[in-house]
Amino acid sequence: MTIKLHVFPMSPRGFKVLFAAEQLGIDYEMVFVDFGKQAQRGAGFTALNPNQRMPVLEDGEYVLWESNAIVQYLASLKPESGMLPSDLKARMAAVKWQFWESAHWDPAAAIFMFENVVKALFGIGAPDPAELKRGTELMARLAPTSKASFRRPASSPATR
Numbered sequence: 001m002t003i004k005l006h007v008f009p010m011s012p013r014g015f016k017v018l019f020a021a022e023q024l025g026i027d028y029e030m031v032f033v034d035f036g037k038q039a040q041r042g043a044g045f046t047a048l049n050p051n052q053r054m055p056v057l058e059d060g061e062y063v064l065w066e067s068n069a070i071v072q073y074l075a076s077l078k079p080e081s082g083m084l085p086s087d088l089k090a091r092m093a094a095v096k097w098q099f100w101e102s103a104h105w106d107p108a109a110a111i112f113m114f115e116n117v118v119k120a121l122f123g124i125g126a127p128d129p130a131e132l133k134r135g136t137e138l139m140a141r142l143a144p145t146s147k148a149s150f151r152r153p154a155s156s157p158a159t160r
């Protein structure tokens with residue numbers, strides 16, 4: 001049975017799972033969650049995810065939400081890809097970045113996405129300077145982590 005990915009593909013969280021599926025060569029069907037029609041608030045979608053948020057994966061009877069959990073699920077279907085390594089320490093290094101993304105990067109980036117993109121897309125007002133300032137401060141806190149870790153030489157093991 002083909003995996004279904006329920007997404008609003010313009011969202012980075014939706015795009016993320018599509019990107020993972022494409023990279024892994026997973027056979028999937030994209031189901032468009034039409035935010036313009038508030039499809040995520042409908043009874044059908046709420047039955048899949050009580051948080052009323054995409055993305056959601058359906059694999060037969062199995063339903064999974066949270067984008068990083070979906071990426072792990074997809075990667076686990078293709079262990080040979082190495083996207084989610086079987087070695088414990090290497091795997092935890094990948095998982096750590098997913099937690100970091102979810103706890104720190106996403107909340108900061110989401111401010112800019114909402115203020116600069118979502119508001120314009122749905123015509124719901126101008127960017128709020130106070131929110132952009134808050135986003136900038138959150139981003140500044142992430143800079144040392146990003147600089148220290150994204151510069152890992154290609155030759156060093158993928159455990160950091």
Ligand SMILES: N[C@@H](CCC(=O)N[C@@H](CS)C(=O)NCC(=O)O)C(=O)O
Binds near residue numbers: 011
């Ligand atoms: N932590 C969740 C966040 C999901 C999320 O917030 N999705 C947003 C769009 S990016 C959504 O569906 N929002 C619908 C709404 O707020 O009505 C994940 O990574 O999957």
